Amino acid sequence: MRAKILSSTSSFNGVTYNTNKTQNEKGELTRLRNFGYLQDTKEVGPNEVKNFLIAHSNRNSIVKKKQFHAMISCKGREYSKEQLTDIAHEWVDKMGYGSNPFLIVFHKDTANNHVHIVSSRIDMEGKKISDSFEKLRAQEAINEIMRLNPRHEAGKAVDKLKGFQFSTKAQGMMILENLGFKLREKNERLELIKYGSVQGSIPMSEIHHKIKSYEKDKSRSNQLKAILDKYSKVYQSNPAPLFEPSTSNLKQKHIGYRSDLGDFLKDKFGVELIYHGKEAKTPYGYSIIDNSSRVIFKGSEVFPLKNLLEQASENKAYQSKDKIKDLSIDRIGGKVKLQSALNDFPTVQKGMEYHALQFEKKDGDSYLKTSEGDIPTKDILSADQQLVLSKYFSESGEQSTNQNQEEFDLMPMLNIADDVDDEAVHGRRRNKKRKGDNELTR
Known part of the structure; x- marks a missing residue:
């Protein structure tokens, strides 16, 4: 836009x-x-x-x-x-x-x-x-x-779901959940909820129709099997649990898993590995979201989880593109993300970690690090927001954070x-x- x-x-x-x-x-x-x-x-x-x-x-x-x-x-x-x-x-x-x-x-x-x-x-x-x-x-x-228009986000999420093939309701819901929506079935519709409100919906009949029309793509399944077999020998494939950021001493909420293999496959082939497990224990299964062919596969249909976890690898490290992008935000993107961190999350800590913002302290002032240099936060925040940021620094005792969190999608620039x-x-x-x-x- x-x-x-x-x-x-x-x-x-x-x-x-x-x-x-x-x-x-x-x-x-x-x-x-x-x-x-x-x-x-x-x-x-x-x-x-x-x-x-x-x-x-x-x-x-x-x-x-x-x-x-x-x-x-x-x-x-x-x-x-x-x-x-x-x-x-x-x-x-x-x-x-x-x-x-x-x-x-x-x-x-x-x-x-x-x-x-x-x-x-x-x-x-x-x-x-x-x-x-x-x-x-x-x-x-x-x-x-x-960034703050969740109805448009919901519309795009539904369009993405309609473009995929899947064999179970849980798989279809997984697409929407990965895009940040909570889901609720009501009056024969699946409602997409964000920021506490219903932002969009899709008839359950459309989801059932997608399930009935599903046909396994054996050729693509074999290709994915070969890819998983090859690169699980190179990158660490054992999934590490992820937790929701928190500044309290309470037990952190388990929100998913990640692995170097999964990060590589997503960047290289558009293939996402979604592990299924509870309380940060070893996953009991996984799904494959193939964004290239727009098909969701059961992991067991392609490459057994046991083989994936037991595969001996070179333990080669991989830095995801998401993390690289986090480190190269521009001035405008940095300002929008900082204001989002202060306004759109239950705690400032969660907002900072979600957007992977980095800061530096100089002469008592805080600076936001961007690809265009260090920007004084006082130049891009209101007085009230500056107080909130100062309180965050004093409570956390941290001056920077660079955790690998998902970067929200700023709308692409268009050549007028x-x-x-x-x-x-x-x-x-x-x-x-x-x-x-x-x-x-x-």
Whole structure:
């Protein structure tokens, strides 16, 4: 997901540009907010919208370029018109324009679904809304929104499940649990729960249909058997138990297992080994999630667990890509992760270990380590958040943590150049100009 601030102008040509697209069916006005009397009008023309924005902006006679124009784009058709509109609305609030008149227009005329936002840089009191570090804040706000938008995560999780073949309900549920969701069957649906709320669901009938249509892929099973036999002789295959991070002296909760062999297979072949066991005891079984062929195999069907555990190996160490990525977060990713650690977890300790954040103390100040250098935490946190972080350091007595924890997926950066028709909205003349007022409908 990418946010891009487009150039400011002294007029509101962004309105005309976007409304022209609605007229030729390449775009659709999806939201119009804070336009006073225009809100109750069934059909609004672009000139009315422009005049309202101009009148609103005339509260300030000093600022010349008063138009605020931005674009939010996703990869391909990953997000729908409705989803992009909701994301854009939340983004407008985070950027400080939520109380201003603004419109959102959805465009479908390029390879990537995207929306345009047009507003005024002047607030209700006649002051210019701050544009300091605007481009950085724009993408940072999108990252925060997508990180804290579990409904979109749930939708993607269900789509992933639908793409897999599996032979038992437990296997299908395992896909969703590995993506961080708690599950509950209710009213013939499987509900996906995160942050204490239902974020999505899938009919149980679809899961039963997937189970009935399952056919074992013998060819792929034999390939996996050969892979496991070969690399279990190289990397340590005995699974080590994992525990939920905790700052208390209470017994830590067992949450799973890992092995060097499992880390290697996931990075090299997209094959995940999921061990089944209780109370950190030796696993009694395992499953294989083959992301390449999108099939879940019972481990016993491919390579017996006993053989896997007894295989003599070279004990070659392996550093997973997840850990390498943890050590190379950029400034934006680091800030989002740090704020997530402080706000999204039961304890700060759990958040820090989940995101594998590293710090350094210098002259009494704390610094977050990123690929772009050490960043003072006071520069990226509010006063209240700084107090929480200081308390965490004083209680834990630690200045850094680099445990190998799963890194949450920041949305990939998208090259806006793909949207050729939107590269330079202002100053470009179209070959064809339409005459007359176009009508806007909501």
